[in-house]
Structure formats: structure tokens, C-alpha cells
Amino acid sequence: MARIVGGIATSHVPMIGSAIARGLQNEPFWKPFFDAYKPVHEWLEAVRPDVAVLIYNDHGLNFFLDKMPTFAVGAAAQYYNGDEGWGLPVVPPFPGYPELSWHVAESVMADEFDITTCQEMLVDHAFTIPMALLWPGEGSRAIRTVPITVNHVQYPLPSPARCYKFGQAIGRAIESFDDDLRVVVMGTGGLSHQLDGKRAGFINKPFDLMCLDKIVGDVEAITRLSTLDLVRQAGAQGVEFQTWLVMRGALTGEVVKKHSSYRVPISNTAAAVIVLENKYPALAEIA
Amino acid sequence: MAPNERGRDEIPGMIIFDGRQAMKGYALNKMCFSFNSQENREAFRRDEDAYCDKFSLTAEQRRAVKDRNVLALLSAGGNIYYLAKFAGIFGLNVQQIGAQQTGMSEEEFKAMLVRAGGQ
Numbered sequence: 001m002a003r004i005v006g007g008i009a010t011s012h013v014p015m016i017g018s019a020i021a022r023g024l025q026n027e028p029f030w031k032p033f034f035d036a037y038k039p040v041h042e043w044l045e046a047v048r049p050d051v052a053v054l055i056y057n058d059h060g061l062n063f064f065l066d067k068m069p070t071f072a073v074g075a076a077a078q079y080y081n082g083d084e085g086w087g088l089p090v091v092p093p094f095p096g097y098p099e100l101s102w103h104v105a106e107s108v109m110a111d112e113f114d115i116t117t118c119q120e121m122l123v124d125h126a127f128t129i130p131m132a133l134l135w136p137g138e139g140s141r142a143i144r145t146v147p148i149t150v151n152h153v154q155y156p157l158p159s160p161a162r163c164y165k166f167g168q169a170i171g172r173a174i175e176s177f178d179d180d181l182r183v184v185v186m187g188t189g190g191l192s193h194q195l196d197g198k199r200a201g202f203i204n205k206p207f208d209l210m211c212l213d214k215i216v217g218d219v220e221a222i223t224r225l226s227t228l229d230l231v232r233q234a235g236a237q238g239v240e241f242q243t244w245l246v247m248r249g250a251l252t253g254e255v256v257k258k259h260s261s262y263r264v265p266i267s268n269t270a271a272a273v274i275v276l277e278n279k280y281p282a283l284a285e286i287a
Numbered sequence: 288m289a290p291n292e293r294g295r296d297e298i299p300g301m302i303i304f305d306g307r308q309a310m311k312g313y314a315l316n317k318m319c320f321s322f323n324s325q326e327n328r329e330a331f332r333r334d335e336d337a338y339c340d341k342f343s344l345t346a347e348q349r350r351a352v353k354d355r356n357v358l359a360l361l362s363a364g365g366n367i368y369y370l371a372k373f374a375g376i377f378g379l380n381v382q383q384i385g386a387q388q389t390g391m392s393e394e395e396f397k398a399m400l401v402r403a404g405g406q
Contacts, residue, residue, distance in 0.1 A: 060368040064320045065309055085322045086375030153368055155305040196367035198358070199300030200385035201396055203403035232298055236367070264404030268381045 002100075002177040005047040006258070006278065007251050008040060009187040009215075009244040010133055011271040012056065012126040014088055020132050021089050036261035036273060037133055043258055043275050044134060049184035051097055051144045052134075053104070053174060055167075055246040056126035056188040057152040059084070062118075068154050069116035071166060073108075074123075074147035075101035082122040091128050097144040100177055104146060107173030113166055123147055126240075130188045133273075150246065152189075152239055160230060161223040163242040167249020174250065187247030189240025191262070192233075193269035201268060202235040208262065208270050211241060215248050216257045216276065237269075244274075254279035304366050312364020315352075318342035319369035328376050357388050 016033075019025065025034045061084050063069070078093045105117050127147055131140040148170070151157060158166070167185075174183050191211065194202040211234075214221040223245065230239050248255075258275040265271075302308060309316075318339065321327040331338040339349050351359035355377065360370050374384055386396040 060320055060366075060372065061323060065313060065316055065366070083323055083325060084375075085328065085372030087378075153304070153366060154309050155303055194301070195371075195381055195384065196357075196361055196388070197301035198388055199298070200388045201399050201403075202300075203400065205403060228297060228303075231301075231303075236301055265400035268385055268400060270403070 002051075002174050002179055002181040002183050004171060004174055004250060004252075004278065005049055005182045005184055006043070007185045007187070007247040007255075007276045008134065008274070009190075009247050010130050010273040011190060011266065011269060012129045012188040013266045013269045013271055014086070014125050014129070015267040016133065016271075017088050017125050017129045020129070020136075033263055033266065033271065036263070039259040040134060040273060040275055041136075044184070047184070047277075048182060049143065050181045051100060051146065051183045052131070052186055053100075053146045053148065053170065053183060053250070054127055054130065054186040054188065055148045055150060055170075055243045056124075056130070057240055057243060058149050059124050059126060060153065061124035062122040063149070063151075063153070065154060068151055069149070070151045070158055071113060072116040072118050072121070072149045073101055073105050074121040074145075074149075075105065075117045075119050076121055079121060079123045079127070079145060079147060081124070081128050084124055088125055091132070092141070094123065094127075094131065094141060095144050097146055100144075100174075100179075100181075101146050103177050104148075104170060104173040107176060108166070108169040111169040111172065113169050121147060126188050130186060134186075148246070150242055152237075152242070155227075157227050157239065158242070159227050160225050160242055160245055163245040164219060164223045164249040167246035169249075170246065171250035171252070185247050185250040187243035187245070189243045190234065190238055191241060191270040191272045192235045192238040194235030195237055195268060197236070199235070203264060203268075203270050204233055204235070204238070205264060205270065207233045208272065211244075212260055212262060212272060212274060215244060215274065216255060219245070219248055248276070251276060252278045252280060302361055308364050308366070310364070312348075312366060314342050314344050315348045315360070315363060315365050316369040318344065319365070319373045322372035322376060331376060357384055
């Protein structure tokens with residue numbers, strides 16, 4: 001049976017991708033940021049995942065307003081990156097895992113999440129940058145992936161509680177897959193930031209630190225917020241924290257924090273990373 | 288209040304991109320979405336008016352495009368994720384976009400972000 005080895009959530013700020021493309025990892029500004037991922041690499045080497053189920057939000061590369069799915073599951077053998085229009089170099093494709101994708105689609109649908117499936121899905125910086133951060137160099141192409149998107153472009157958006165429950169359904173789906181696999185679940189985006197309007201540049205460090213704390217042991221403190229509460233507290237794009245909630249939902253009830261880091265600002269954003277592990281093995285493992 | 292209460296004007300300093308905005312801005316956002324292609328970005332650069340004609344932009348949208356005015360583009364129904372591709376044509380980064388919207392200089396805007404880290 002497939003087993004979830006843990007969850008990782010990380011920011012996906014485009015400027016990180018640009019720093020990687022230009023090889024700036026050891027520059028004075030960037031070194032502490034990239035060094036904060038070393039414990040993540042060590043954890044990944046210890047748990048050796050075969051598959052990454054990666055939850056993120058598309059920023060207008062794959063989806064346009066003509067069709068805007070709330071939750072979409074990629075079901076392709078390969079996921080191509082593409083030109084996003086503002087200069088990030090296009091990176092080579094990532095291998096998929098269509099059998100697991102369809103299993104997830106069937107399982108979450110049986111759990112009353114009426115998702116959209118995509119046999120072609122361009123993955124944007126919110127997918128490619130976290131992959132490059134976690135598996136620098138060629139390593140990211142050795143991991144098979146299942147991309148899952150949450151709509152953060154056009155309202156109505158799903159609520160934080162709904163995102164958490166979607167994660168729970170994804171967790172049940174993964175752990176009922178027959179193949180012996182180690183799976184890491186990832187959420188990408190956040191933390192607080194806002195790009196649009198007179199409120200541009202909004203960052204809320206106390207709220208971010210509360211989220212980094214509560215996501216470990218008291219996730220209901222966040223899931224009882226409304227979507228607009230999240231926008232108010234975390235900024236228009238800080239709503240991406242919902243991808244973290246999906247990741248958290250996929251883990252079993254109690255988790256242990258293995259690592260976290262928080263840094264302001266990276267571009268216009270409060271950047272963070274967290275690694276969570278299940279405190280108790282999943283039921284499938286005990287049985 | 289419902290988890291997704293409708294409150295597009297509820298948070299000062301921003302517009303919630305709901306169905307009303309999505310309908311209003313469809314042509315503008317469709318044009319901006321086309322800027323994912325290098326060829327289209329070049330076509331816009333070559334003849335801006337002709338490119339706007341192709342997407343049947345409204346007078347308000349055309350004015351906002353001509354003025355490179357981000358707040359006016361948002362008000363005309365633009366969505367920030369698609370507008371980012373328009374800004375990409377001019378090589379604007381998100382600090383420059385933030386500075387323009389808040390009426391700060393780029394340096395002032397960056398200093399504000401740094402201060403946020405010390406809260």
C-alpha cells in the first residue's frame with residue numbers, strides 16, 4: 001500500500017525561481033534563504049519519497065477564466081512548464097503518475113469532492129519552484145508527481161475548512177492505493193502577501209507566525225476562518241495558505257514538526273517552509 | 288457569516304475578483320492571457336492599438352492599457368495574475384507595480400516590506 005511519509009509546505013515566490021536560474025544561491029541575500037532548505041533535503045533523504053502529490057494554485061498559465069475549476073487533478077504522464085510572460089525561463093517537464101492520479105480522482109469523487117481531471121496540464125512556477133527547492137538539480141525529475149490545483153484566481157474560492165477536508169480526502173485516496181509507495185504531500189504558496197490594489201505590499205507577520213504554529217497542533221483555529229478572513233489577515237495572495245491546509249488535511253490527525261523557517265521579505269512576500277511528519281503511522285501500516 | 292460571504296468592497300484597498308469583475312474584465316484578461324506567448328507580446332509591442340482591437344477592449348480598458356495604470360486596469364476588471372503578463376512586457380517587477388499602486392517610490396515600497404519583517 002502507498003504510505004504518506006509526511007508533508008511539506010513552501011512559498012513559491014517567482015523571484016526564488018529567478019535566483020535559481022541565475023545561480024545566486026550563495027549570494028549574501030539568498031544564502032540564508034536557501035540554507036533553510038538544507039534540513040528539508042536531509043529529511044527527504046531519510047524518508048526517500050517515490051511520489052510527490054503537489055497542491056498549488058495556477059496563476060494563469062494553464063487555466064483561463066473561460067473554464068475555472070475549483071479543484072483540478074492532473075492525470076498526465078508528463079507535466080510541461082510554459083512561458084508565463086514575465087521572464088522566468090521554461091524548465092524541462094516532470095514525470096507524472098497517471099494511475100495514482102486516476103485513483104485519487106476516483107477516491108475523492110467517492111468522498112463527494114467533484115474535481116476536474118486534466119490529461120494535459122501546464123504546471124507554472126507554483127509547481128516548478130517548490131520542486132527545484134526540494135530537489136535541486138536533476139533530482140526533481142526522479143520523483144513522479146501528481147499536481148492538484150486550487151482556484152485562487154476567481155471568486156468564489158473554496159473555504160479554508162473545505163480545503164482542509166479536501167486534503168483529508170486526498171490522504172484517504174493516497175493511503176488506499178495498492179502500490180507500495182512512499183508519498184510526500186506538498187502545499188505551495190503564501191505566506192502573507194498582496195500584489196494588487198492600494199493594499200499592495202501588505203504583510204502580517206503575527207498572523208503568519210500564528211499559522212505556522214497552529215497548522216501543527218490546532219488547525220481548526222485556521223479552518224474556522226472564512227476565505228475573506230484569510231484575505232483580510234494574510235493579503236489577497238496570502239489566501240494561498242489554503243494549499244497548506246490541503247497538505248495538512250492529507251496527514252493523519254497528530255503531526256510532529258520536523259523543521260520550519262520564516263523570512264520577510266522575499267520579493268513582496270513573507271516566505272516560509274515547514275516539514276510535518278505523522279506522529280503515528282497510518283492505519284494501513286498498522287493493519 | 289457564510290464561509291464565502293460576498294463582500295467585494297469589504298476590504299479597503301482591494302477589489303475582490305468575483306463574477307462581476309470577471310465579466311467586466313473578460314476581454315482585457317483574455318488579451319493579457321495571450322501574453323503567455325512571446326509572439327503575442329511582440330505583436331502588442333509592434334502595434335498596440337491593433338492588438339487591443341483584436342480583443343475588443345472597452346474604452347475604459349484601452350485608456351488604462353495606454354496609461355499603464357495598474358489601479359485603473361484592476362478597476363476595469365483586470366485580474367492581477369493576467370495583468371502580471373501585461374506588466375512583463377515592460378519588464379516591471381512586483382515592487383514597481385506595488386509602488387505605482389500605493390503612490391510610493393520603489394525604494395519606499397521596498398523599505399515598507401523590510402519593515403514588515405520586523406513587526
